[in-house]
Amino acid sequence: MNCKSFGDHVIIENDTALGILERQDLSHSGAVWQVWNGESWGDGESAELSVLRFTDYHVVPGLYLYRCTSGTTVQTSAVVKVGSDKIGWTFGNYRCEDAWGEVLTPDDLRFTYLWGVDFRASNGDIFTDDQIRFQISAALAEIERTLSYNFTKKIIKCESKDGDLEESGYRLKNHQGINIVQLRQVPVMSVERFDFYDYSDNKVANLLENIIVDKDKGVIELRPKGTCSFARALDFGFFGGYSFRDSRFPVSSGYRNAFKVDYTVGLENAGQVPDDVRDIVGKIAACKLLNVIGDGLIAGFSSSSLSMDGLSESFSSTQSATSAYFGARIKVYEDNIAEWKKSNAKRFRKLYIGVL
Numbered sequence: 001m002n003c004k005s006f007g008d009h010v011i012i013e014n015d016t017a018l019g020i021l022e023r024q025d026l027s028h029s030g031a032v033w034q035v036w037n038g039e040s041w042g043d044g045e046s047a048e049l050s051v052l053r054f055t056d057y058h059v060v061p062g063l064y065l066y067r068c069t070s071g072t073t074v075q076t077s078a079v080v081k082v083g084s085d086k087i088g089w090t091f092g093n094y095r096c097e098d099a100w101g102e103v104l105t106p107d108d109l110r111f112t113y114l115w116g117v118d119f120r121a122s123n124g125d126i127f128t129d130d131q132i133r134f135q136i137s138a139a140l141a142e143i144e145r146t147l148s149y150n151f152t153k154k155i156i157k158c159e160s161k162d163g164d165l166e167e168s169g170y171r172l173k174n175h176q177g178i179n180i181v182q183l184r185q186v187p188v189m190s191v192e193r194f195d196f197y198d199y200s201d202n203k204v205a206n207l208l209e210n211i212i213v214d215k216d217k218g219v220i221e222l223r224p225k226g227t228c229s230f231a232r233a234l235d236f237g238f239f240g241g242y243s244f245r246d247s248r249f250p251v252s253s254g255y256r257n258a259f260k261v262d263y264t265v266g267l268e269n270a271g272q273v274p275d276d277v278r279d280i281v282g283k284i285a286a287c288k289l290l291n292v293i294g295d296g297l298i299a300g301f302s303s304s305s306l307s308m309d310g311l312s313e314s315f316s317s318t319q320s321a322t323s324a325y326f327g328a329r330i331k332v333y334e335d336n337i338a339e340w341k342k343s344n345a346k347r348f349r350k351l352y353i354g355v356l
C-alpha cells in the first residue's frame with residue numbers, strides 16, 4: 001500500500017483492489033479510524049472500493065494514516081503529512097493512539113534538533129522525509145540494543161518467520177523451588193502461546209492457563225492448578241494425561257526446547273516512550289544526519305581564500321579528514337548521548353536469574 005501527499009490531496013495506491021478504506025488523523029487527540037462511505041469520511045457504513053488507486057481530497061494540514069481491508073488482508077500505510085505546518089512531538093500537536101506512530105517526526109528533526117540547518121545540498125537536492133525517518137528508526141534501534149529493551153512493538157514467534165523476530169525454544173529452570181522461564185526480550189505486552197514439548201520435540205500440552213507473567217522483567221512462572229510442583233504435575237499426568245514418571249530424564253534437568261513461546265513485546269504506542277529517550281533518539285539521528293548533510297552542503301571543502309587588488313577574503317570550515325562541517329554541534333550531541341547512556345545503562349535491563 002503506497003500513499004503520497006500532493007499538498008491538497010493524497011493518492012493511495014495498491015497492487016490489488018483497495019476494498020474497505022479507513023483513515024486516521026494523527027494530529028488530533030482522541031482520533032479514531034474513520035471509514036470512507038463513498039462521499040466522505042465518517043463512522044457509518046463503508047463503501048468497498050474495487051479500484052487500485054484512490055484520491056483523497058478531504059484533507060486539511062496534518063498527519064494521516066490509512067489502512068485498507070480486502071477480505072482477510074489488512075494493509076496500513078506509512079504516516080502521510082499534508083500541508084506545510086510543522087507537526088511533531090516538540091510542537092505539541094502529534095498524536096498516536098490507535099496506531100503505534102512515530103517516536104519523532106521529520107519536522108522534529110528538521111526544526112528542533114537540526115534547527116537552522118539547510119537540508120538542501122549544493123546541487124539542489126533535498127533530503128526527503130523518508131530519508132529522515134530511516135535515520136530516526138536506526139537511532140531508536142541503537143538505543144534498544146544499548147538498553148536491551150524494546151520500545152517499538154514486535155511480535156516474536158518460536159521457530160517461525162511469521163512474526164517480526166524468530167526465536168528458538170526455552171529451557172525449564174528452577175529458582176528457589178519455583179519453575180520459571182526467562183524470556184529473551186522485554187517488556188512483554190502479551191503471551192500468545194506457551195506450549196510444553198517432550199525430549200523428542202512432541203507437543204505435550206498448552207500451558208497458557210498455568211503461567212504468571214512478570215511483564216517488566218520478562219519472567220514466566222509456571223503454576224499448575226493445585227498445590228503440587230510443575231515436575232510432580234508432569235509425573236502424574238496433570239497436563240493432558242502425559243506422564244514423565246518412568247522417564248530416565250528428570251524434568252528438572254531443563255533440556256533444550258522444553259517450551260515454545262510466542263509473545264509480543266514493546267510499548268502500546270510511541271506516546272509511551274519516555275521524553276528523555278525520545279530526546280536522545282533525536283540527538284543520535286541528528287548526528288547521523290549532520291554527517292551526511294554537512295558533506296552535501298560543502299562536499300570535501302575545508303578552506304578557501306581570494307585576493308584581488310590588495311583586498312583578500314578567506315573562509316574556513318571545520319570540515320577536514322577528522323572533523324565534519326557541523327563538527328561543533330555533533331560534538332555537543334555526542335557528549336550528551338555518551339553521558340545519557342552511562343547514566344541509564346541499567347535503567348531498563350531485565351533481571352537475570354541464574355541457577356547453580
